Amino acid sequence: MNNMNAAFGAAKAGSAFDPIGYVMRPQVILRFICWLCSVIVFGCISAKGWYKEGKLDKCLYNKDNNACRLGSGLGLIGFLASIAFLVLEALFQNLSSIKIRRRVVAFDLGFSGVWSVLYLICFAYLGIAWAKSDYPPFGEGINSCRAAIAFSFFSIASWAGCTYFAHQRWVSGTDMTQFASGFENEDIGGGGAGYSAYGGATDEPTYQENPFTNMPPSDQMSNINYTAPTY
Template identity: 25%
Template sequence: METGQPTGAPIPSGTAPYSVPAYSSGSLVDVLKRPPTILRILEWFFAVISFSTIASYGKGATRTSEGGFMIFTGVVAWLLTMVFLAVYILRPPQLSGRVWAYFEVAVSAIWVVFWFAASIAVAAFGCIFDCSNFNASITFGFFSFAAWAASTWFAYMELRNL
């Protein structure tokens, strides 16, 4: 006998990413004003700048393992940031529980380590000529490291509140 009601336990209110309730008028603006969302937008820009500047440095840097790791870290971080932003904005109910919160903390923590390792590796690689793109990649790699560390902290604090 079907009653037309969804099956399973109801999703508690306030458990969407960063405790933003379902959409109401003006709630998209509220989502975009929250510190975790602002950090993810900054991470998106930092990742694009970091991997594009190291890729534009030339064949010498991109053929090394250090340059390749920076490009890998930046491209995957850029894609992950788009996923996180989509979840923050769309707030699908399937991704509003503890599993999503654990996933976000774990992925963010891993990417903190990746950004730190990639930035250190590229900085240790050294520069021979025309170092502006090279130095920009290192700088924005460290900016990304700091932004992902802050995002990890926000995600962990949200996990504690669930």
């Protein structure tokens, strides 16, 4: 990419939107997987991850309410963030400002990296809590709790993939060699150490004769008669 409008791995600004190409982008496919996994994690825990014990709501994950809150929170924010990133991906190629593109890629890189780590923590937290849990009454919610654990694991891989592609974009955008103007002198003499000599120039310096050397001496100048001008 030799054009600033094509920085950070996107097409030139102002190009027509290609829906087929958009859907086939690896970033879009992974982002859709992140969206789907977030919906499943949030939905499973919110719908079947809680049960009533008297008047209190208890989490099926070893009665650890923090485990349910962690999974639900990550799923809800991941769901909203995935939608936002899908919209940004659709608009990204029409962002003509390099600064805005840089900020979008930096935010994508940071958020995706953090969320992949948080889902790793969530997967470990839910898995350990589930292993210590008692059998739920009538076995209700078992499949949902297991599905939340499984899709937390899938979320690690999908968010990590988004982090990888965001990093690739960041590297391509910060490589300043792609912004070269293309006006470099290809035929610089001496292996690029200087500029080519002006045509007709020689190594030996040339001097002009002093124009005052042929003038008469000062004592002879005084004998020259001048005619006064008439008015």
